[in-house]
Amino acid sequence: LDIPTNDRDPYTIHYSDHSEGEVQGTAKTLKVDLVIGADGANSRVAKAIDAGDYNYAIAFQERIRLPDHLMAYYEDLAEMYVGDDVSPDFYAWVFPKYDHVAVGTGTMKPNQARIKQLQAGIRARAAKRLEGGEIIKVEAHPIPEHPRPRRVRGRVALVGDAAGTVTKSSGEGIYFAAKSARMCAETIVETSNNGAIIPTEADLKLYLKRWDKKYGMTYKVLDILQTVFYRSDATREAFVEMCADRDVQKLTFDSYLYKTVVPANPLVQMKITAKTIGSMLRGHALAP
Ligand SMILES: Cc1cc2nc3c(=O)[nH]c(=O)nc-3n(C[C@H](O)[C@H](O)[C@H](O)COP(=O)(O)OP(=O)(O)OC[C@H]3O[C@@H](n4cnc5c(N)ncnc54)[C@H](O)[C@@H]3O)c2cc1C
Numbered sequence: 001l002d003i004p005t006n007d008r009d010p011y012t013i014h015y016s017d018h019s020e021g022e023v024q025g026t027a028k029t030l031k032v033d034l035v036i037g038a039d040g041a042n043s044r045v046a047k048a049i050d051a052g053d054y055n056y057a058i059a060f061q062e063r064i065r066l067p068d069h070l071m072a073y074y075e076d077l078a079e080m081y082v083g084d085d086v087s088p089d090f091y092a093w094v095f096p097k098y099d100h101v102a103v104g105t106g107t108m109k110p111n112q113a114r115i116k117q118l119q120a121g122i123r124a125r126a127a128k129r130l131e132g133g134e135i136i137k138v139e140a141h142p143i144p145e146h147p148r149p150r151r152v153r154g155r156v157a158l159v160g161d162a163a164g165t166v167t168k169s170s171g172e173g174i175y176f177a178a179k180s181a182r183m184c185a186e187t188i189v190e191t192s193n194n195g196a197i198i199p200t201e202a203d204l205k206l207y208l209k210r211w212d213k214k215y216g217m218t219y220k221v222l223d224i225l226q227t228v229f230y231r232s233d234a235t236r237e238a239f240v241e242m243c244a245d246r247d248v249q250k251l252t253f254d255s256y257l258y259k260t261v262v263p264a265n266p267l268v269q270m271k272i273t274a275k276t277i278g279s280m281l282r283g284h285a286l287a288p
Contacts (some may be wrong), residue, residue, distance in 0.1 A: 043162035052149030060102030063137040092122035238283030
């Protein structure tokens, strides 16, 4: 990406055109007024604009095709596993993916070297349910844990993993990648007056302002949840115990569904707070 030295000239993108299906590709260039970097956690666009680094977790996942009778178990449920054996600071999962399951785990950067051992941990925990399964794909990839310091620079905006829109606690990134791209595009359509003028850096930053206003609190709460509950086996016991509570279930379910931290009424909120404290105390007694 060649960046112009003023705010009028176009950006020049250098890319390989593979549209004819050839492996080699043809080197081409394209001049554009705006750039949206939607190129994932290892974003080249982010590097080009010196967007700054973020903390990231590393996730490892095996796609496993199960015999039919075992796949039936995952027809309408997904599994989340917690414990030091599967992740010291995140969770492990068995998620159904249409005709197979994804079995994986994630951990923060300092524990990266242990990722294979943690994967062995989740495989061991779910062993009975995965018996006779065939690995069809292995994936390992960073998951951003925070937004980049600079998500808009000049007439370049970052969206999705390139910007760092994955939520803590759940590690949900697909919805937020698509949503941030949509919000960015809508802001561009609006501030360009439907393409009549070229938006400025300030115009693109309007997308960030809207984003942070809509989701800032959700990110903050999920960040706190991860810090509090994923810290040790004792706090995880508390987390698991709390998830049995109907009010907590409603709160978290609504949050996942509507992508916002839905405030409960004050009475329910107080009950949840009391339960949290109780569970935290009991968790220390229950933890192995
Ligand atoms: C193992 C694992 C499991 C996950 N599970 C879930 C889950 O269950 N639910 C969930 O919501 N999220 C999950 N996530 C997170 C989710 O995958 C990401 O947050 C999401 O895919 C981000 O979308 P994106 O479009 O921003 O980036 P990406 O999906 O990474 O897409 C970026 C695209 O840009 C392309 N690209 C990159 N550089 C270039 C270049 N120089 N030139 C041309 N093309 C380029 C890449 O090939 C890629 O296609 C998981 C992540 C991992 C690693």
